[in-house]
Each structure stands twice: as structure tokens, then as C-alpha cells.
Amino acid sequence: DQQVKQNSPSLSVQEGRISILNCDYTNSMFDYFLWYKKYPAEGPTFLISISSIKDKNEDGRFTVFLNKSAKHLSLHIVPSQPGDSAVYFCAASGVTGTASKLTFGTGTRLQVTL
Amino acid sequence: NAGVTQTPKFRVLKTGQSMTLLCAQDMNHEYMYWYRQDPGMGLRLIHYSVGEGTTAKGEVPDGYNVSRLKKQNFLLGLESAAPSQTSVYFCASSYYRGQKNEQFFGPGTRLTVL
Numbered sequence: 001d002q003q004v005k006q007n008s009p010s011l012s013v014q015e016g017r018i019s020i021l022n023c024d025y026t027n028s029m030f031d032y033f034l035w036y037k038k039y040p041a042e043g044p045t046f047l048i049s050i051s052s053i054k055d056k057n058e059d060g061r062f063t064v065f066l067n068k069s070a071k072h073l074s075l076h077i078v079p080s081q082p083g084d085s086a087v088y089f090c091a092a093s094g095v096t097g098t099a100s101k102l103t104f105g106t107g108t109r110l111q112v113t114l
Numbered sequence: 115n116a117g118v119t120q121t122p123k124f125r126v127l128k129t130g131q132s133m134t135l136l137c138a139q140d141m142n143h144e145y146m147y148w149y150r151q152d153p154g155m156g157l158r159l160i161h162y163s164v165g166e167g168t169t170a171k172g173e174v175p176d177g178y179n180v181s182r183l184k185k186q187n188f189l190l191g192l193e194s195a196a197p198s199q200t201s202v203y204f205c206a207s208s209y210y211r212g213q214k215n216e217q218f219f220g221p222g223t224r225l226t227v228l
Binding site: 032034102 | 118147149154156157159162172204206215216218219222
């Protein structure tokens with residue numbers, strides 16, 4: 001059962017426009033959410049995160065929005081740049097036992113075109 | 115400061131062979147993790163460790179064993195490789211600070227089992 005879902009496997013956006021990547025989760029015990037970016041042949045790198053007590057977090061061109069009632073979060077990239085072309089993973093964290101583990105979505109491949 | 119490193123980067127095994135993947139981190143992180151990434155499946159947690167000398171099962175532990183004899187190293191073993199274990203393996207580490215669990219990933223090991 002996929003607890004974190006990214007329903008769009010791919011997204012194509014023109015340079016300079018806004019990219020919106022979406023993520024849904026089912027487990028109400030998740031209390032911290034992260035976005036990772038992954039280039040080919042590299043490991044994922046942390047991009048931005050948000051706590052469940054907030055509904056928005058900004059870092060430069062990247063903004064993450066959290067709608068707890070809908071169990072939905074989104075990543076906005078404005079303006080999109082060609083270097084943003086990568087696979088983006090949404091991840092959710094919740095404490096179980098002695099460890100806080102991450103549950104990842106299946107990823108969305110973003111392509112930013114010129 | 116190398117971050118998280120993984121050895122080897124690539125490996126081809128025959129069914130039934132054994133091997134060990136090595137992960138090392140120089141950030142003095144308490145937590146370490148092994149994931150596998152398969153097409154359309156995102157990253158799935160195999161095993162993790164909350165400190166030196168400890169290990170625990172993740173989401174897909176069958177067919178794998180791990181050891182954490184030193185804080186900076188986390189080994190993943192395949193005793194009898196199967197074609198279903200063909201995947202890209204990522205190691206990660208984190209310093210758990212309460213709610214936050216920002217994990218740092220290695221570059222990955224691409225394993226093919228024939």
C-alpha cells in the first residue's frame with residue numbers, strides 16, 4: 001500500500017514558468033515532509049522541507065505548501081530553469097519506535113524546456 | 115568532507131553469488147539507512163541503524179543482512195543473490211534532531227544479478 005503518492009510520473013515546463021509538483025499521503029501520523037531532487041547517476045539531494053505545524057515554507061525559488069486536511073503537499077518552482085530538470089521525490093516522516101524513517105513517493109520527472 | 119560514499123559503484127553478479135556493499139559517512143551521523151530504487155517504485159527502505167552496533171528491518175529486508183560495527187560504516191550483504199535484487203542501492207545517513215530527519219545520500223551502487 002503506497003502511503004506517499006506522486007501521481008504524475010513526468011512534467012514538462014517551459015523555462016521561466018512555474019513548475020508545480022504534487023504529492024498525496026494517506027498516513028495521518030506523518031508530521032514532517034521533505035522534497036528531494038535526483039539527477040541521473042547521482043544520489044538524491046535534500047531540497048526543502050515542511051513541518052506539519054506550518055502550511056508553507058519558502059527557500060529562494062522553491063516553495064512547499066502543505067494542506068493537512070487534504071493530506072496533500074506541493075512543490076512550486078518559480079521561475080523554472082533548465083538546471084531544475086531532474087526527478088523529484090516527495091518523502092514523509094513519522095516517528096515509529098526508536099527511529100524517524102522516511103517513506104518516499106515514486107518520483108516525478110521534471111523537464112524544463114528552453 | 116566526502117559526505118556519504120559507497121563502494122562499489124557498479125557490480126554484476128551471477129545468481130547465488132554473495133557480495134557486500136560498503137557505505138561510509140564522515141559526518142558523525144548516528145542514523146544510517148540502506149534503500150533500493152526500482153523503476154516506478156521510488157526508494158524503499160531495506161534496513162537501517164540508529165547507532166553503532168544496532169540494526170533494524172525496513173520495508174523490504176528479505177534476502178539482505180546488515181552490520182554496523184563502526185559508527186561511520188554500514189554494510190549491506192547479499193548472501194545468495196537473485197535476479198529480483200537487480201536494482202540501484204542507495205545508502206543514507208542522518209543526525210536525528212527530534213522531528214527533522216534530513217537524510218544525506220550516497221551516489222548509489224548499480225547491481226545487476228544475472
